[in-house]
Amino acid sequence: MEEPTSLEHYLRTAEIDLFGDFEAAEGGGxxxxxxxxLRGGIGALAKLALSDPERRQCRSEAGAYVVAHALGWDDLIPVTVLRAVPTREGQVDASVQILWPAFATAAExxxxxxxxxxxDALRTALIDGLLLNSDRHSGNWGLVxxxxxxxxxxxxxxxxxLGxxxxxxxxxxxxxxxDEHRGRLESFVGHGVGRLQELLDDEGVVRSIAERASSMLAASALVADA
Ligand SMILES: Nc1ncnc2c1ncn2[C@@H]1O[C@H](COP(=O)(O)OP(=O)(O)OP(=O)(O)O)[C@@H](O)[C@H]1O
Ligand SMILES: [Mg+2]
Incomplete structure (x- = not known):
């Protein structure tokens, strides 16, 4: 099974020395x-799981990273884990992702x-196709x-x-x-799916993602509609 990286371990376990509001550009989302x-000076964005819909979105954030990592494409998605973070109201479960340095969105x-x-566009399309990402507007990708x-x-x-x-x-x-993309998908089906299952504990959704990967392999093309 695909092993967690030491950076994931750090993000999950490091002491949080400071927390505060994260000013988003615009409302919504x-x-x-x-x-x-985090201890040592790494800045990260925590999205809090204060309700069931937010909890599902946090799992989706961390799951997307696991998929990118399993494909060997974690140059595209910052390391993201699930952990508790301090808030003014006490500890709250959250997704925590490293902030890209000097990031600006495509919209900006x-x-x-x-x-x-x-x-890069094809790799993004493949990740989005596996995950059925429905929110890849110009505010959700950009340049580092x-x-x-x-x-x-x-x-x-x-x-x-929300696919x-x-x-x-x-x-x-x-x-x-x-061949390269096929090899990455094969390794995702072989090793990545297990980690996704461990993270999400939801057989139905993990199976559907694995099936889309298998359909792409069978067709040797970017197909996600199966
Ligand atoms: N990993 C990241 N690295 C750098 N900047 C980020 C990162 N994640 C989010 N941001 C910044 O925070 C903003 C909002 O983040 P995000 O799109 O994840 O939130 P949202 O839930 O859609 O809220 P919004 O309504 O602001 O879109 C982004 O437009 C971007 O400027
Ligand atoms: Mg957004």
Whole structure:
């Protein structure tokens, strides 16, 4: 089974030295966010699970990271774990994700999907297709330090029961998969699915994600509609 990284372990266990409001650009989305600073100086975004819908979105955030990691594409999604964080009202369960440095969203930069280099766009489409991400608008992807694609905000997927179709997936639907992509999907089906099951403890949703991976392998193309 795919092992957790030491960075995941750190994010899950490090002392939280500071917590405070996280100012989102605009309203909507996940309402309960905190900025936390972990011992040693790493800043992270905590999305609080104060209700059942929020709890499902937090699991979706962490699940999306596990999928990216299992594919070997955690250059695209920051390390995200589930843990308790301090709040003014006491300890609360949350998803906690590392903040990309100098991140700006595509909306802020005035970019559209066509500006994303092909391999990054295809990898995003594959992740979004597996997870049925329904929320990949231009506020939920962007550039890290003006240079690299970074994906954020994975609360709206099959994992949270809010699945749909992403624009990246739409654009690359049916695209043939090469040997490298097939190998990554095979290793996801072989090793990644177990970790996802451990995290989510929800056989139905994990099976549906694994089945989409198998359908892509069988078709050797980006298909997520099975
Ligand atoms: N991992 C991250 N690294 C850097 N910045 C981030 C990260 N996650 C979120 N942000 C910043 O916080 C903003 C809101 O985050 P996110 O999109 O995850 O929340 P949301 O629930 O959709 O709320 P909103 O209504 O603000 O969209 C993003 O637009 C981005 O500027
Ligand atoms: Mg968002």
């Amino acid at each position: 996940h309402p309960s966010k905190e900025l936390v600073v 930069l005035g970019l559209d999907e066509a500006t994303v280099p092909g391999d 330090a003006g240079a690299r694609l970074g994906l954020i905000d994975h609360g709206h997927t099959a994992i949270s029961g 749909g179709i992403s624009g990246f997936y739409e654009q690359w639907r049916g695209h043939p998969l090469d």
